Amino acid sequence: MARAAQLAVEGADRMSLTRQVRAGSLVRVRHGAYASELGVDAMERHLQLVAATWPLLGESAVLSHSSAAVLHGLPTWERDLAKVTVIRPEGGHGRAGTWLHARLGALEPDQVCQLQNLRVTSLARTAVDRACGLSYDRAVATLDAALRAGVRRSELEQIVRGARRRHGVGVARAALAFADGASESVGESISRVLIAQVGLPAPSLQVEIRDRSGRWVARSDFGWLEQRVVGEFDGRIKYLGDEASVADTVIREKAREQAIRDAGWVVVRWTWADLSDPIGFRRRVQAAFDHARGLTNPAS
The missing domain is CATH 3.40.960 (Endonuclease; Chain A)
Structure with missing residues (x-):
């Protein structure tokens, strides 16, 4: 992954980058970021988008929702992977742009972890965040996967209780009651x-x-x-x-x-x-x- 500024240092101006994109020797991952080739599937392409976007985010941003789900290996669906998703602390700025969806919210210290040198919501927090925004059957699949990965049901229940005023928490609560880690696939x-x-x-x-x-x-x-x-x-x-x-x-x-x-x-x-x-x-x-x-x- 290379940013335009880095390529400029190496002697590539805007016209040169445009020519390389047209020739197929470079592909544009997002504005100002390029790769030699795009990932073979939606998840790989999303990880490229994360790598291109992460350096632009402030120190308070934490990858969340679909971006965190990809990093944790939770189920994802292609329509959810067009943007990098992050949580910023309340009092900051939320936004939904072309490449980034930033939400405002509070995260407990144990709800943040490091994956691939990135700040990411924990597996349990990610599963509940995703379940709040999915249909019931996909929420069940997500929570099944979290339980199968070793997350304790009590931990998920605690996060759901803490999300009692959030949109979609009713779906997450019902899905968690039905969830079973013995299910081995979506x-x-x-x-x-x-x-x-x-x-x-x-x-x-x-x-x-x-x-x-x-x-x-x-x-x-x-x-x-x-x-x-x-x-x-x-x-x-x-x-x-x-x-x-x-x-x-x-x-x-x-x-x-x-x-x-x-x-x-x-x-x-x-x-x-x-x-x-x-x-x-x-x-x-x-x-x-x-x-x-x-x-x-x-x-x-």
Whole structure:
């Protein structure tokens, strides 16, 4: 990352920078900041924007919200990453510009940490800040991730109590009551929210499947133990790669699924598309329940 002033010292004037941008040898990260190439995804590009913006911020600024979420590895969504987000102490100046969204707020000493030589809101504070500004299902996914990373529920509850007058705190409070660190991905978290919303029984999470002799077979994302049904969220990421590796993955996944069935379970799978169709999703899971019941009681 290089700023225009630094490049000027090295002999690059404004016209030279413009020519290099047009030629593709430099890319503009933001006004006055350049890189040799842009990050490959939204998170990498956001980190470049943070690096370009941080030197311009005062000593009181603390990276927060979506910027802190990227640094902590919490879930983020691309629309939230167009600006660097910071908190400044009350009495300073808040602003929402092209590259920066600065909020005013108080931070307790234990709500600030250092990451990559940057002042950042703590993992717990970041999770609650994000949850206050997200939809319920995304707030659950964020708080699930914080719990999974080792944040104590009591710490999150304390921060939520301290935010009782903030916009969105009701969503954060409800999401925290539902949050479960056993959810291992955003897709699993949002699946769990939808399962509750469509009135299906609450599943157990990360269920260990064993065959009739007690030998371990697999671990499944969701398990309805009474119904003998396991549920699997398929984010498709595991199917990326060259043709040979994808084929090998598919073969192993089919063998794993057959082993689960041989152990006496019915398997139901779903994807992101299914999560956008609540009625269809409920029917899919209910059909698995009905199928499992038919296997248990073939005469019914």
